[in-house]
Amino acid sequence: MRVADLNGLRLHWREDGDPDGAPVVFANSLGTDLRLWDKVIPLMPSGLRLIRYDKRGHGLSDCPRGPYSMGQLVTDAERLLDHLGVRDCVFVGLSIGGMIAQGLAVKRMDQLRAVVLSNTAARIGTAEMWAERVETARGQGIEAMADGVMQRWFTAAFRETDEFAAWRNMLIRQPAEGYAGCCAAIAGTDFYTPTSGLRLPALGIAGSDDGSTPADLVRETVELIPGAEFRLIRRAGHLPCIEQPEAYAEALTEFLASIGHG
Template identity: 70%
Template sequence: MHIADLGDVQLHYRVDGDPDGAPLVFANSLGTDLRLWDPVLPLLPKGLKIIRYDKRGHGLSSAPPAPYGMGALVRDAERLLDRLQVRNCVFVGLSIGGMIAQGLAVKRLDLVRAMVLSNTAAKIGTAPMWQDRIDAVNAGGIESLADAVMERWFSKAFRATPELALWRNMLVRQPVQGYAGCCAAIAGTDFFTPTSGLRLPTLGIAGDQDGATPPDLVRETVNLIPGAQFHLMRGAGHLPCVENPIEYARVLGDFLASTGHV
């Protein structure tokens, strides 16, 4: 575990795999920390330098006062990668992490040579919807909407397993202001125009039972980028890397190979 002190925020990050390998960066979803990727990591090709971090307001990173802007979240990733002297990474972003991926690729193509947009979109939901979520969290805590979030995150089959409790606990233990701050960042983001100008290898991944970013929404965003690939994972919800890490790692590994990253 490491902490990068970026001044206005302290980011928790960790580096696994080959320290001299090709960089693969993961950015996780709203309400999760970097452990989201634990099931996938052992299944990935060898020779990768794997970088994960908790975005501001999540996990072991600091939680500055809300609200946050998407620009701040993109800048956090940018400053972390600059500090770690990372160039030409493949950036894997899930949900809000996929929005960070789009923003970072638009801003710094020297950092991102290819990206994976998992269960995400150029625009997610509406500003009033996110404001309702912020109001609910501020009034009743994350616990007040945890069950509804689990329904959006996971398939019915997964919700019947004991593992559901682990992910519910992860969600409710995030700082309220961090969760609300990132809700505000999503509410203010519409990347349709900047993302449509991107020209880099891109893979979109969707879950056919995703209640937060349905497959058609993911596909719409992926189709903005010429030549982008799309993969639908059946029987999986918003966090397919949790529900089916074997398939997720295989699809990701194939993409890394096709782009010459491994």
């Protein structure tokens, strides 16, 4: 159990692999904690320093009163990497984690040498949609919207498995205040202009059945970065690292090899 105190905000984080290896940092989606990557981490090549963390309001990290801004979430990641002495990492961000990746790449090019933008976009949804989710989370709890979220997250086939129940429980057990706070951060974010100015290796990953960030939306964002690659993972929704971990790890491994990371 590792907790970093970052100017009074305590973030839960975990490290796997080689502590002296090339760093790869994972940032998860709205409504999940760092267990999101449990299936992928064991499939990654040896010799890497694999770092993941619970963003504010999620998992075992602190849950300050919202709303949050994307700038706060980016600063949290920046301070964590400084705390851990991380430089020149590959930052893998899924959904809101991919937005954090974009913001951090713009702000701290010394910390990042490449980004993986997974199931994310420069802008996701509308302010009205996110305001509705904030209201529901605070008024009725996450459970009230869980079934709709699950349909966007997972394919119909995966929703028939026993494992599905555990991921639904992960969602509804996140703090409602943290969920609402991060919804507000997404609502206020439009990274089209700053992301179009990025010049670094980038990989986009999309799920063929993603109901939250469809593949075309992910591709549109990734193509803002010259030379970026794109991978579509079939038979997967918004969280392909859960439904298709082997394909996901293969995409990451090939990208890391192509840029000589590790």
